[in-house]
Amino acid sequence: MIRILRQIIRTGIVTEPLEVMRAEEDIVRISSELEDAVKKRFRGSLAIRQVDAGSCNGCELEIHALNNPVYNCERFGIHFTASPRFADMLLVTGPVSRNMEIALKRTYDATPLPKLVVAVGDCACNGGIFGKSYASLGGVDNVVPVDAYISGCPPAPSVLLHGILKALKI
Amino acid sequence: MSMLKDAIISELGSDAKFLDNYQHPLSVVFCSVPKARFLDAAKAMKKSYAFLAAEWAAEETPWFGIFACYRWMNEYLIVKTLTTMDDPTFPSITKKYLPAYRFERQIHSLMGLTPLGHPDLRPWIKFEDWPENAYPLRKKFDASKPMPYVKGDYEWVKAEGEGVYEIPVGPVHAGIIEPGHFRFQAVGEMVINLEERLGYVHKGIEKLFESLSWQSGVRLAARVSGDTTVAHSIAYSTALESMTGCVVPERAYWLRALFLERERIANHLGDLGAICNDAAFAFMLYQLSYLKEIMLRTNHRLFGHRFIMDRVMPGGVTVDIDEEGKREMLAELERISKDFERLVVIYDESSSLEDRVRETGRLAAEQARQICAVGIVARASGLNVDCRLFNPFPPYDKFKLNVPVLISGDVHARAWVRVEEIRESIRIIRFILESMPEGSISGAVDKPPSNTAGFAAIEGWRGEIIYWLQAGPNGEINRCMVRDPSAVNWLGLEQAIPDNIVPDFPLCNKSFNQSYSGHDL
Numbered sequence: 201m202i203r204i205l206r207q208i209i210r211t212g213i214v215t216e217p218l219e220v221m222r223a224e225e226d227i228v229r230i231s232s233e234l235e236d237a238v239k240k241r242f243r244g245s246l247a248i249r250q251v252d253a254g255s256c257n258g259c260e261l262e263i264h265a266l267n268n269p270v271y272n273c274e275r276f277g278i279h280f281t282a283s284p285r286f287a288d289m290l291l292v293t294g295p296v297s298r299n300m301e302i303a304l305k306r307t308y309d310a311t312p313l314p315k316l317v318v319a320v321g322d323c324a325c326n327g328g329i330f331g332k333s334y335a336s337l338g339g340v341d342n343v344v345p346v347d348a349y350i351s352g353c354p355p356a357p358s359v360l361l362h363g364i365l366k367a368l369k370i
Numbered sequence: 371m372s373m374l375k376d377a378i379i380s381e382l383g384s385d386a387k388f389l390d391n392y393q394h395p396l397s398v399v400f401c402s403v404p405k406a407r408f409l410d411a412a413k414a415m416k417k418s419y420a421f422l423a424a425e426w427a428a429e430e431t432p433w434f435g436i437f438a439c440y441r442w443m444n445e446y447l448i449v450k451t452l453t454t455m456d457d458p459t460f461p462s463i464t465k466k467y468l469p470a471y472r473f474e475r476q477i478h479s480l481m482g483l484t485p486l487g488h489p490d491l492r493p494w495i496k497f498e499d500w501p502e503n504a505y506p507l508r509k510k511f512d513a514s515k516p517m518p519y520v521k522g523d524y525e526w527v528k529a530e531g532e533g534v535y536e537i538p539v540g541p542v543h544a545g546i547i548e549p550g551h552f553r554f555q556a557v558g559e560m561v562i563n564l565e566e567r568l569g570y571v572h573k574g575i576e577k578l579f580e581s582l583s584w585q586s587g588v589r590l591a592a593r594v595s596g597d598t599t600v601a602h603s604i605a606y607s608t609a610l611e612s613m614t615g616c617v618v619p620e621r622a623y624w625l626r627a628l629f630l631e632r633e634r635i636a637n638h639l640g641d642l643g644a645i646c647n648d649a650a651f652a653f654m655l656y657q658l659s660y661l662k663e664i665m666l667r668t669n670h671r672l673f674g675h676r677f678i679m680d681r682v683m684p685g686g687v688t689v690d691i692d693e694e695g696k697r698e699m700l701a702e703l704e705r706i707s708k709d710f711e712r713l714v715v716i717y718d719e720s721s722s723l724e725d726r727v728r729e730t731g732r733l734a735a736e737q738a739r740q741i742c743a744v745g746i747v748a749r750a751s752g753l754n755v756d757c758r759l760f761n762p763f764p765p766y767d768k769f770k771l772n773v774p775v776l777i778s779g780d781v782h783a784r785a786w787v788r789v790e791e792i793r794e795s796i797r798i799i800r801f802i803l804e805s806m807p808e809g810s811i812s813g814a815v816d817k818p819p820s821n822t823a824g825f826a827a828i829e830g831w832r833g834e835i836i837y838w839l840q841a842g843p844n845g846e847i848n849r850c851m852v853r854d855p856s857a858v859n860w861l862g863l864e865q866a867i868p869d870n871i872v873p874d875f876p877l878c879n880k881s882f883n884q885s886y887s888g889h890d891l
Contacts, residue, residue, distance in 0.1 A: 258596025335574030
């Protein structure tokens, strides 16, 4: 136990203010804005359901990273839920594979209104390298309506946070 | 001198025709056998204790070629047999080799060749709602058209009896992971059977390769499995380079190894954290994911991408490291290594964690051998396999490598193999930074000659990745076979789960952490 406590103290708080993550001017205020948006529109709690509709797992790794202590998305009230039933937002990755089409539609239907859908990654935005084929239906908006797009292969966690904020402002 | 070649000759005699100058690199033995003797070849291989590494089919109009690749120690041997398009069948080798069970279901589903004597011809990757005669890997199949839906049923394995119930899970899982379906039959808490159903993320990758140029194929290979992007790029590039005879600069090989080992450490750190988290020890997840984040950021600063994606190209690599970069990396490793060792002590001393991970999800050595497991899964179950050691691609032939092998085959063993590999990879990276030769980092790659084939086996962080490339009569990509370690190791999960309690499934699954995308292609 003492080792655990020591390691926790040694590590300290490593969570970064968003300004450090991306020094571009337009998102200097993103941190407080994100918090405000979540507070105002979602009563301090934005529940996200992530759906992999055919991705290569690259985007999932970066979405995972949102939960690590550096990005610590919970500080903004953002958390990932296990069921679409409690979700305010769907983060959908990958080109929609033909074999995931029905599952994605059902997940979308299971999410209560009002709901936001964010397409994450180049494949989700436009099909990416996989495009349209017998096995891939291309971008997410070919299957369910999309409110916001976050491009990148895969998008870095700071870009993801920025994209989520943009979606909240719509 | 090749053990496997001798075994084939003594069993099949003059029926086995060895082809020179077709399969590259030339160290891979390639022979073709009559269809009637395909199974005999498998028997001969089994007798020599060889593993089945992969089995696949390719259309060579007007023929279908069926290929089986065997591995024993440092030898690879590919057996090929032909069948005509009027008779799309071949003898199944599933009864000799367990992993062929899925390979052959896949060949049957996607190429439309029937393995005679196969016990289970339900579709695999292909879904029951695809039209019966849709075989995407055939040349005549138009890949640009959407696949229509038809009515169909998938017959699940059933269990009956008092108190037996069934739990279907997925394809959309509770966590942030890829989609797949698992069906448990359980009595009380105890799982009596697990059946996997994969194929949800089938994106037509192997078919897509056939429409790409040799150079651009590497970008697709980098996206077969996003967490293993470096290893897949290296495997594709190496297979292509073997066919063209291009000279890769020495420094490029060392840089590739550097990327590969960094990918290994980053993924192992993440996995260890996630394993502990699934045993409700969240402290480790946060600590280890922080260390992983440090690595990814260094990757981004030095190489321009957090996962070093698209930095390996046929002929070499696209980024170099300078003296300042080396210093930065060494300082980073110093820090990670110190913190990591402290965390390992905490892992080791935590008895409640031990209680969860020991004896859980056991894959016995015999089972691992039967499914021809590879990578961390194999090494946790007593199989000493690692292509870096037995089939060393440069620069792994230049230095000594310690490969950890454990025998208990439980969650702990799979975690501990990762711990040891992180330590070893840190050592290797330090050595690479010290000993890397100077020089250029990329060479020119010509188009490969027509009617040849290339092969590469590369040890990614999950295990051995195999690429087999075939140039058609016009020098185009006729077939690109991808065998991610997951293609065999998923079978291991099915074997390890029975007799465990349902709540331990996430823990077991995390300790295997196989790729869905790399499997479904």
